[in-house]
Amino acid sequence: MTGIEIDLDIYPDEASLLEALKRGEPEACACLVKQYAPRVYAIAIRMLNDPDDAEEVLQETFISACKNIHKFEGRSALGTWLHRIATNAALMHLRKRKHREVSLDEPIEMAGGEDIYREVEDGSLAPDDHAMNSEVRDMLEKAIAQLPETLRAVFILREIEGYSTEETANILGISVSATKVRLHRARLRLRELLAPYLA
Amino acid sequence: MSAQSQHTHTNSCHEVLAHLNDYIDGELAPELCEALEAHLEVCEDCRVVFDTLNKTLYLVHQLRNTSPQLPETVEYRLFAVLNLEQFVPKKPE
Incomplete structure (x- = not known):
């Protein structure tokens, strides 16, 4: 695991992590993020195909999870619960996007009557290995x-x-x-x- | 035009397509599996759909091993937004 280093062994199982989260321990929140953020981000980027929107969904997911952790009753795994929040947030983004979407193929009409075409940034994904072509x-x-x-x-x-x-x-x-x-x-x-x- | 390209989708073909998912997931009843397999033996169009669907899923499942990486900067900003800066290593002066 790269990036910020967090000792994930502080909480030996999900139940103890959950209890610490409910007590508001920052270490527990850091563990939660370290453990689940990569997969939440992966879902968001695949759903949205846009790194900026995916980051927004990632942040919304963990802000919402930390705020509502007392409502989590443990009927599903913590990861499943986070993925539900992330998927719903991503779907909301897609709906919002639909409202403000402008066709990328349409030229932008300039004041002088000249049309220019949008340059689209390649939002390709960074793989963590090169096993697949x-x-x-x-x-x-x-x-x-x-x-x-x-x-x-x-x-x-x-x-x-x-x-x-x-x-x-x-x-x-x-x-x-x-x-x-x-x-x-x-x-x-x-x-x-x-x-x-x-x- | 070959006999193969003239193949029209019969009820049987539609049934096969409708059951393909359950078949691939191993959730189709044994008697329906047999009927489906017998149909695939003789219907090239359905066999092409079945083969390409299998190839598609095989490739998609490879994506499980190539998840998009969480960029370090995105992780840092996430920690910051959650007021967890204390866990973010300080940059050397």
Whole structure:
């Protein structure tokens, strides 16, 4: 693990970490962040495909978690609870984005009547290893980003984060059958998007 | 036009597509599995869908090992926003 060094052994299990969080110990909060922030960030960046928005979601998730930790009843794992907060925050961002979205393909009309085209920054992801060919990884990430938001959320949680169908349904607050339908559509849609490369 | 490209999606093809997810997840009833497998044997279109879907999922599952990294600066700002600066190492003067 890189970055800030935190002794994660102070709290030997989730129950003791939770108790310390409820007592408001800053060390517990630091442990929580160190342990879960990378995965929360990974979900956010895959959902939003934008590092700035993903950072906002990351911060919102942990601010909300620290503020509401007394409401956490331990019916799910702490990580699952955090992922639920992060996924909902990411979906909120996507909805807000829809309202302010301007087509990137549309030229910007200048005062002199001249059109200029937007330069789009490459928001590609920084992998933590090079096991997968970067071209294939980029192609996959771009295809996943093209999935409609509701399908994308199910797909990321189920296929990349490795949650079961029931856990995914629980995180998103939807039924198991709705999760299955969305997963089915997401898989087939992604297959269509990737079909030219898979032949 | 080859016989293969003239293949039209019959009810059976639609049923196969509808059950493909459960089949891949190992959640399809054994008798339906047999029917699906028998169909895949004879229907090239469905077999292509099945194969490319499997390849897609295989590739997607590789992403589990290549998670986007949390940049150090993002981590620092997160600690700051949570008033946890005491854990952030001081830069050498």
